[in-house]
Amino acid sequence: MNSKPMSYDSLRTLLPYLEANKRIELVSRVPSLRSMEKRVPFNIDYLKYDPDSTTINGTEYKVGVIRQYGGDQMAKIHNDLKSDQSGAFERQDKFLQGFLKHFQFLNSDGNFKNKKAKVAYYAFLKDYTTGESSSRKKHPNDKSAPWKNELTKLLDFYQSYPRQDTPVHIKDQNKRGGFAHDFDEYGFKIFDSLRTGEHGDQQELSDLERQYEETKQLYMDTEKLYMMDSSGLNFKNEDKMMECYNYLWQHTQKEQEDYIKELLKLEKRLADHKTLVEMFLDDLQPYYNRKYNIPLEYTPYIQLSVNGKATEVVKYNQQLHCALRHVSLFNRKDPVKINILAVDQELRVPPGLKFKVRELRLLGNLFLICDSLKPLIDDSSYPIEEIVVMKTADNGYHHETIRTARSLKIWCTVWLPTLLVLPNKNVEIGPANMLSVEDYVELIESWMNKEMDIGTTWEFHVRFHRTLTRLMDAIPHGNMVGATERYIPLPLTYSAVLHISYHHKPTLYDKDRWILKMVIENV
Known part of the structure; x- marks a missing residue:
């Protein structure tokens, strides 16, 4: 059967509907598409940033530094040794040249400045290498000759330099995808x-x-x-x-x-x-x-892994966050449209990149994260439709990004002082809240003493039914019209009422889950 290649216009029409990871794979295999691909809208359902990885729609792209001993780096060091024509050093101690210059054993040409210096150095080496194994020697503390103390350390720290075999703990880290941090020179x-x-x-x-x-x-x-x-x-x-x-x-x-x-x-x-x-x-x-x-006695490389499987290894000539941001096709003119963006750190992204975001999921330092997001999120995304705070140790709820969210969900510990000043219209508090019956009463009283927008709705996940029955008994409602065991209307003005109610909502893992609801409505 004859196959007809897809036209440019057809491919341009198809790309916006191609799943994000398939699109990344396609462009990596056909680099000629990159120029066109950058001009076509890019949509992602779920994007999560971690310090060393990016997860797109469930597919994790991870970068790490792996370290290889022997090979190229060993050959380079040995070539340096061979190119030394001074005859001043044995091959195994050429790496000590910096040490000998520091302690003025060598002149500016890299040769021993006199016979006495050379004899003292090699006499020490001979003494060091005889008798007890070097790995068992203790570091001396000779105040009259500090260079001996320092040289003993170096000979201990750099045994078999450069090492041919990769140390066991480095091998294990390489197998796990490499180190999640950078190294300097x-x-x-x-x-x-x-x-x-x-x-x-x-x-x-x-x-x-x-x-x-x-x-x-x-x-x-x-x-x-x-x-x-x-x-x-x-x-x-x-x-x-x-x-x-x-x-x-x-x-x-x-x-x-x-x-x-x-x-x-x-x-x-x-x-x-x-x-x-x-x-x-x-x-x-x-x-x-x-x-x-x-x-360095090793050669560092950057390894890219996709869902835990190594797919590419390149020279370590850029920082990890730079390598990571080039993996995901984010370097484009138009904003990337993202349904859910999950963040637990400051974001490092290419300049000029913009995201259109519907939902933010935050974990970590709220104020720091929200500040780093400001230049990244397109203005058209504000106010954010929904923000979910998964975990935080700070009180960054006063950040403008959070205070203006149309819907705020807090799934971590939160205290009454924070809730008393939250201006959000729609709030959902998870079961990790530490509120007592007295706290709920104080929150209700604060609502009754200030002007609240019609439609304001807050929900609280409560673990125990007895907490809610005690709360309903503690609310001074008298013989309020319409009041029941699970429902109390509290008039605010002639036109507004605060409805307080609760209902049972068991989950798969929590059969005793209840929902307390506070709603401001028209009379």
């Missing part, structure tokens, strides 16, 4: 690229070094008890092997099983201590990378 973690300033102070470094030494000591103490070698397959020596065999030979089967369990626990504890040591090293190295201009 020294390896410092950047958790918020909107905040500037130098990372890592002396106090933090001192704390890390102390924690590293304590963890390293735990690892060495545990290693002494462990019977196997570093491979985990063979005994360390014949004595350890005989110790194990003799115990198994002389004890009952139950005692043997308990013994094997303890050995396995010890093996797990040893592996955990080793991982902790590597993690502290990972946090320590950036301080010395910066101080002595030591190159």
Whole structure:
């Protein structure tokens, strides 16, 4: 059967009705469509922003920094070593050039300034590498020669530099999609690229070094008890092997099983201590990378995952939030139309981008989030049709964006002082509210003492029926016409009345859910 290609006009007509993720996939596969696609309206039913991901209609696009050891970065460092023609350094200690310049062992040409400096340096190296394993050496505190103290740390922190094998905890993080934060050129973690300033102070470094030494000591103490070698397959020596065999030979089967369990626990504890040591090293190295201009021993990449599956890996040449915003086709002239926008952080988006939003779902610092949304949301979206506050620890309800919402739903803890000043006409308060009977009475009295718009409707989810019966008894209504056990009308003016009522509304997980309703209506 002959297939006829779709015309430009037909495709332009079809694109607005194509599901958002299908549209993103289509454009990624056919880059020639990008120019036209940007001029066609883009509609999304549900968009959620997280620090390292964007979810569109249930499909999660996540970016993370993965770190690869060996490979390109190792080749680059080794090439740098080969290109050193001075003959001043062995290959394994070329990374110490910054350290030696700092302590004035080298002249401006990068060579030892005299024979005495060279002899002192290599004499220390020889002494360091003989005797006890370097991993077991304690950092000295020689006040007469501070450079020795510092060099001992570096040789400890940079064993086998550059490492060929990726540390276990880095491998695990790579498998999970990478790190959700950026790194600077020294390896410092950047958790918020909107905040500037130098990372890592002396106090933090001192704390890390102390924690590293304590963890390293735990690892060495545990290693002494462990019977196997570093491979985990063979005994360390014949004595350890005989110790194990003799115990198994002389004890009952139950005692043997308990013994094997303890050995396995010890093996797990040893592996955990080793991982902790590597993690502290990972946090320590950036301080010395910066101080002595030591190159990173890994190559960072940005990995894109779609619903947990890695789809693309590119060079790490931009910050994560920049990489993420280019994934979703948001860089366009006309506003993106969004039914529900869920946000739990400050948004970082391309300049000029606009969203037309019907519903906002907010989690976090309300004032900070709403401020960051102001330049992003198109003016035609205000007042927002519906705002749902999922969780917050601040009192950002006084932000204009929230106060002007046509409908406000609060599904987290909220207190009476906040409710007393909310001007919203339609409000729904979830079951997490902490209101007492006295609080409800005070809120009702505040409504009766101020002018309220006709049609104002507030609903409260209440967990217990007894709370509502106590409330109805506490409302001074006398023999009000029309009053019943579950309904009380309270006149406000000659033309307005406050109706207070409640009804049962069980849910799948809460059979004792009730709804308290407060409505201002015409007489």
